[in-house]
Amino acid sequence: MSEQSSQWHDLADRVEALALKLKLHVEQASTDREVADAIGRLRAEVDDAFQAAGNAMHDDAVRDDFREVGRLLTDALDTTFTKVDAQVRGLFEHRAGQ
Incomplete structure (x- = not known):
């Protein structure tokens, strides 16, 4: 894996970890399932965005x-x-x- 790809993967991993931590805090503060689902969708969208950015670097x-x-x-x-x-x-x- 190139250094550039490694950096994008590291960034994506950090964002995913941050999203998980935020999700846990929201779940602790609220039992509202809609909020938890929204956080999950946000995490998935951020992951997709970083995946697309990583793929774009091959262009x-x-x-x-x-x-x-x-x-x-x-x-x-x-x-x-x-x-x-x-x-x-x-x-x-x-x-x-x-």
């Missing part, structure tokens, strides 16, 4: 989109930090000149 187009989003995010952060760096340097230069 080359999805992986390419993730890479492009990552590249765009990196470029945006780089531009922002370069601008902040220039502003901070200007502030220090201004204060040093006073």
Whole structure:
């Protein structure tokens, strides 16, 4: 199993464990069967969503989109930090000149 797949499985396991803990707390606080059923359905839906996300990562187009989003995010952060760096340097230069 690749590291990426392992990470998705770890995340899905954590979400499932969290959902179980929440379900137990709700069941302790309430005997209302509808609430317990709703929690069960929510857990199943979250599990399905993570399964779909994991499956999507096997799609080359999805992986390419993730890479492009990552590249765009990196470029945006780089531009922002370069601008902040220039502003901070200007502030220090201004204060040093006073």
